[in-house]
Amino acid sequence: MRLLFLGDVVGRSGRDALTAKLPGLRASLRADLVVVNGENASHGFGLAPDMARAFLAAGADVITLGNHAWDRKEIIPFLETEPRVIRPANFPPGTPGRGAVVVDVPGNRRALVVNVMGRLFMDALDDPFRAVQAELQRHRLGQTIHAAVIDVHAEATSEKYAFGHSFDGLASLVIGTHTHTPTADHQILAGGTAYQSDAGMCGDYDSVIGMQKGGAALRFWRKMPGEKLAPAEGEATLCGLFVETDDATGLALGVAPVRLGGRLSQAMPRV
Amino acid sequence: MRLLFLGDVVGRSGRDALTAKLPGLRASLRADLVVVNGENASHGFGLAPDMARAFLAAGADVITLGNHAWDRKEIIPFLETEPRVIRPANFPPGTPGRGAVVVDVPGNRRALVVNVMGRLFMDALDDPFRAVQAELQRHRLGQTIHAAVIDVHAEATSEKYAFGHSFDGLASLVIGTHTHTPTADHQILAGGTAYQSDAGMCGDYDSVIGMQKGGAALRFWRKMPGEKLAPAEGEATLCGLFVETDDATGLALGVAPVRLGGRLSQAMPRV
Amino acid sequence: MRLLFLGDVVGRSGRDALTAKLPGLRASLRADLVVVNGENASHGFGLAPDMARAFLAAGADVITLGNHAWDRKEIIPFLETEPRVIRPANFPPGTPGRGAVVVDVPGNRRALVVNVMGRLFMDALDDPFRAVQAELQRHRLGQTIHAAVIDVHAEATSEKYAFGHSFDGLASLVIGTHTHTPTADHQILAGGTAYQSDAGMCGDYDSVIGMQKGGAALRFWRKMPGEKLAPAEGEATLCGLFVETDDATGLALGVAPVRLGGRLSQAMPRV
Amino acid sequence: MRLLFLGDVVGRSGRDALTAKLPGLRASLRADLVVVNGENASHGFGLAPDMARAFLAAGADVITLGNHAWDRKEIIPFLETEPRVIRPANFPPGTPGRGAVVVDVPGNRRALVVNVMGRLFMDALDDPFRAVQAELQRHRLGQTIHAAVIDVHAEATSEKYAFGHSFDGLASLVIGTHTHTPTADHQILAGGTAYQSDAGMCGDYDSVIGMQKGGAALRFWRKMPGEKLAPAEGEATLCGLFVETDDATGLALGVAPVRLGGRLSQAMPRV
Numbered sequence A, B, C, D: 001m002r003l004l005f006l007g008d009v010v011g012r013s014g015r016d017a018l019t020a021k022l023p024g025l026r027a028s029l030r031a032d033l034v035v036v037n038g039e040n041a042s043h044g045f046g047l048a049p050d051m052a053r054a055f056l057a058a059g060a061d062v063i064t065l066g067n068h069a070w071d072r073k074e075i076i077p078f079l080e081t082e083p084r085v086i087r088p089a090n091f092p093p094g095t096p097g098r099g100a101v102v103v104d105v106p107g108n109r110r111a112l113v114v115n116v117m118g119r120l121f122m123d124a125l126d127d128p129f130r131a132v133q134a135e136l137q138r139h140r141l142g143q144t145i146h147a148a149v150i151d152v153h154a155e156a157t158s159e160k161y162a163f164g165h166s167f168d169g170l171a172s173l174v175i176g177t178h179t180h181t182p183t184a185d186h187q188i189l190a191g192g193t194a195y196q197s198d199a200g201m202c203g204d205y206d207s208v209i210g211m212q213k214g215g216a217a218l219r220f221w222r223k224m225p226g227e228k229l230a231p232a233e234g235e236a237t238l239c240g241l242f243v244e245t246d247d248a249t250g251l252a253l254g255v256a257p258v259r260l261g262g263r264l265s266q267a268m269p270r271v
C-alpha cells in the first residue's frame, strides 16, 4: 500500500496549499491512503467542518486531530457524523468522536488509522500506549487490515520513540505530529514499522510554528498576554512522509520524506 | 567562514563515531569552526574532562552543554580551566564556568559561541533571550567577531523558533539541541541567520533518543522506576548542520544538513 | 466511626514522633481507624518494610503511599504480603500492590481506604477520578462498608477540591497529602463528606517540607545539583485530621484538625 | 507594627465580604498595615481599577497581584498611576507597574511590601529569589523601613518554604498566596520572620478554589474545554494572617491566623 501522511495544517496558508496541491501529489505518488492532521486548520486553532470537507474532497482519506481538537465547537457534532475525522483515542470514555477508523482502500484492502496524544509535557489524558494497543488488538495486520497508521500527537521525542519501538512490527507507520517541525529521522525500525518523530506542519515556515513570528516571539520576551496570535501568511510547505508497505504483512518496504513548496528544502519520493 | 555544528554526543557509540570521523569530516568540509554539544557523552549523562579533551583533539573547537551539564562532577573544575567548554549562559550568577566563548579562527578571524537553555518544559533558569542578547551586545558581528553561533538547548520548537527570529540578522547560526532528533527545517531566515530547530544527536538512532530502547520504552508503560537506562550501542549517526557565512556580515550564505553513518538517511554538503 | 488520618511521615523525626505518640493519641481519641501516609518515612524517600511494621504496631490500621512509593525497593515484595499498606490506585495494571483495602473495625464494621495520586503538576498516571469511582462502586457505604477514606496524594488544590466535590456524599473523608503542609480548610462538604486539602506531614516544620532547610533552599538559588537532601531532625509535629462519622450513612458528623508536638500551633479535637 | 494580610479575593463574593468587613476588622485588630491580594477579584480573573479603589477605600494599604495580574487590561495604565497596587517583581524589565512599594504607616513608620511569583509549576519568570533580595537590599529593616512583607505567589510549598528560610531575619513576613487554601503552618521562623505557606483566599469555600464546583470539578473528568468557569456565590471566608512586629527590628513578635465568615472554621487573633 502506498501511504501519504501530512502533518498539522496551519491556517489559511496551510489549507490553501493542501487543497491546491494534494490532488496532484496524491496522483503523482499514486497514493492509496492519505492521512492529514488538521488540528490547526482554523486560524491555527481547531478544524471547522467545512475545512474537513474540503480536505476530504481534495484527497484526504482520514483527518486526525490533537490538543486543538475542540477549539472549533462545530466539530463536536460533525465528529459524530463523519467517522473519517478522528480525535486522539485516549480521551476519557464519553468524549465525542472516535480515536480510530478503518477505511477501505482500492484493491479490496482496509487500513486502520489511529490518533493518540502523548502525555509528556501535555495534558493528562488516559494512557496512550494502552489506547493504541487496544485499537491494534481489534485487528490483524496483514489479514483483517492491510495497513495501520498511528499519528502520535506529542511533544517529547522520547515518548514518540517509545511509541515507535513499542509498536514496531505491529503497525505500518508510527508518525509524530504537534511540534510543527519535520524531523529528518525517518527510518524503518528493526521490526518493520516506518517511523518519523514528527511529520512537520503544512504551513508557512517563516513563523513560530506557523504563527506570525513577531507576536509569537515577543511572548517569550514579555511575560504578559499580548495580542492574539494569527497564522503566518507566506507560502506553506506541505510536510509529511510517504511509506510503501507490503500488504501481506502491513510492514514498511520504503519510506521517504515529503516537503513541497514554501521555504523548506524540497523533498519528494522517487516514485 | 565554514561552520560545522554537531548535536548531542550520546555515550560510547557517539563518542567513538565522533572521534573516528570528525577529523575526516572537518577536512573534507574544510571547516573553519567546529562546535559539538557534549552533554550526554558520558553514558548518556554529562561530560567527563577526558572526553572533552578527546573531542577537542579530534577537531572540535568549542563544546557546548545543556541540562546534563553537571551530571559528571569532574566537569566543574575543568570548566574553570578550559574556556572552550561552555555551559548554558542563563544559569544564575555564581554558577561555575561560562556561557560563551570567543575563539580564534584561521585567517585572523574570531567566532563567538553561546550556549543557552530554553525554559519551556524545562527548568526555570534565567531569561535565555536576555542572556543571548547580552552576549551578542558585547561584540559586533562582521567587525569584532566574524561569526556567532547560538546553541539553544531547548525542548519546544516554539521557543527555538522564537530564538531564531529574535536574533535573526544578529547571529550566523541559531541551532537547537536537546531533543536528540534532527529536524529537516534548516533554512536561512529572512534576516540572514541560519536556523535549524534541532541538530539531532551523535548517537545510535535504534534507541529512545540514544538510550537502549527496551528499558526506555518500558518507562512509558510502567510508572515506577525501572532499571537504569544505558546508551544504545549500535553505530551512531553524526548529526548536525554545515553553514557557510560571509565574514563581512557574519550572516549565512548557505546551509546544509549533515547526517553521517548509522541508521539515518545520509546527508553531506556539497563542498 | 472515629477516624484519624495522619499525613506524610518524614524521616526519623517523623517516625519517632509517630511511634512514640500514636498509641496515646489513638487511645485518647478513641479512634476506630487510623490511616497514616508513610511515603517519606525512609530518610524522606519511600517506606521500608520494618518501618511499615512499626507503624502498624504503633496503631496504624492502614498505611498509604504516593509518588515516593517505590523509592525503597524492598517495599515491592512487601506490598504483596501486607494488604494494609497500599499505593496509589491509579498506577497502570500490572503494578505491584493494591490501591485500596477494606479493613475490619471493632464493632463488626468495615472501612474502605483508597489511595490515589493526582495528575496536575505530577506524573501522568491513569485517571484518578475514575480509579476512585471504581473502588467506591465495589461497595455500598453505610451497608457493606461503614466508612470510606480517600487519600488524594496531589499537588494542586484545584484537583483536590475537585475530588472532594466529585465524591461528596460517597465517601466519609477525602483528604489530601503530598504538600507536607496542613491546610486550615477542614469542613464537611454539602453532601456530608469530610474534607481537608492537605493533612500536612508528620515531620519537623523548621525545614523545607521536612528536609533540612539550608540545602533545600539553596536548590532554588543555584540551578545545579547540590548535596543530597536529608530530613530535618528537629521535633516533628504530627499533623492530620480527626473525623467522626455516622455508621448508618458513612458520612461525617464532625471534623477537627490534629497538630501535636513540634513547632506548629497545637490542635486537638475535644473528645 | 500590626500587620494584616488577606489572600486572593475571588469574585463578587470575595469583594463583597472584603469591603463589608475590612473596615471593622482593621479597627478591631488595630492594624497599622493591611495588604490584600486582589488578583482574582474580577469574576476570578484579574482586578479592575474600580475594584482596586474600593479595596483601598475599605482599608487596604497595598494590593498585590499574581499570575492573573493582566487578565483585566485596564489594570495596565492604572498600575502606572497607583503605586499601592503592585504586581510580581520578577516580571522582566519593561513590564508595566512595579513589584514593590514603600508605604507610610502611622507613627512615622514605613513598610515595604514586595510581590513575587514562584516558578515551580508556574510560568518561567525571572529569578524570584534574587528579585526579593534586590528589593530588600534597597532598605534597612528596623531603620529605613520598619516592616517588610513578602507575598510569594506560588504553587509549591517547597518553593514557599525556601523563600521563608532564605529571607528569615530579613523580612517581617513571608506569606504565600495562589493556592486559595489557607495553611495551618503559621509560625515565626528561627530568625524572626513570620511565615505561612498560604494565606488562603477571600472567597466561597464551597467551590473549587473559589470557582463554582460543578463545572470546575467536571474539567478533571472530561478533558475538553467546558463552560466558562464562574466564581462561586456563597458567603466568602476572609482568610489571612495577623502579625505583630517589633519596629526596632522589623521582626515578628506574634502571629495568628484570620478566618472570618463563610464555611471555614473561624479564627481571630486575641487583640
Ligand SMILES: [Fe+2]
Pocket: A039, A066, A067, A068, A153, A177, A178, A179
Ligand atoms: Fe498540537
Ligand SMILES: [Fe+2]
Pocket: A008, A039, A040, A066, A178, A179, A180
Ligand atoms: Fe498542531
Ligand SMILES: [Fe+2]
Pocket: B039, B066, B067, B068, B153, B177, B178, B179
Ligand atoms: Fe538536554
Ligand SMILES: [Fe+2]
Pocket: B008, B039, B040, B066, B178, B179, B180
Ligand atoms: Fe542531550
Ligand SMILES: [Fe+2]
Pocket: C039, C066, C067, C068, C153, C177, C178, C179
Ligand atoms: Fe508525595
Ligand SMILES: [Fe+2]
Pocket: C008, C039, C040, C066, C178, C179, C180
Ligand atoms: Fe510526601
Ligand SMILES: [Fe+2]
Pocket: D008, D039, D040, D066, D178, D179, D180
Ligand atoms: Fe489567586
Ligand SMILES: [Fe+2]
Pocket: D039, D066, D067, D068, D153, D177, D178, D179
Ligand atoms: Fe494565582
